[in-house]
Amino acid sequence: MIVNILKTLPWYFIGIAVLGVPAILLIGSLFAPLDVESFISPDWVSNAFMDSVTILEDGQDITMATTDFYFMFAWLNVNLLIVTIIFSLSWSIGSHFLNINEPGKAKFFGISWVIVSAIFVGLLIIVNFIILSWGDTFPAAQDITTESQTTMIILTVIYYSLMYWISVILGTARQARSAVLFANKLPARNFL
Secondary structure: HHHHHHHHHHHHHHHHHHHHHHHHHHHHHHHHHOOOOOOOOHHHHHHHEHHHHHHHHHHOOOHHHHHHHHHHHHHHHHHHHHHHHHHHHHHHHHHEEEEEEEOOOOOHHHHHHHHHHHHHHHHHHHHHHHHHHOOOHHHHHHEEHHHHHHHHHHHHHHHHHHHHHHHHHHHHHOOOOOOOOOHHOOOOHHHH
16 A cells, blocks of 8 residues: 555656646745846736725835735745645545445545545635635735635635646546546556
8 A cells, every 4th residue: 555655646746746836936936025026017916906096095005015915925825735735645645545446436436535625625715715804914905806806716726726636636546446537547557
């Protein structure tokens, strides 16, 4: 069992790196000061996500509000990345312990994966709501419009769900008789 886990872990790390590395680069650029040249324009952020009129009416500086937004969005992505890694790695390792080698057990495998995935997506949404609207930790949350908040929630849930899906497909128990999401039909199965 341990040998099979060790065989699939490199594939898991390849799968998580596909979208994990861009997320880490984004987080790094969000933590950088605004005067550092970045691929994210502060003007674009304030125009796309922030309510500039309300910020100016409150007497706030747009640059400070954008800096606060970057800080909040960076921590949002850090939390979402942690949740994604924990869930995907847990499933990739845990899938080896499901007894699906007997006929009729593949449904149990699929149902378990659907339940874990639904809990994962629900947790992503909860983390988004905690940081973007329910919590008082980040003052920049009050500067976001409702439409922007919805857009951010949808985009982050799609991105991190896709990261989860790719890593689970590559890192799940492919040597089993029937694995989740066609993972046993991947060309990489021949190398295991």
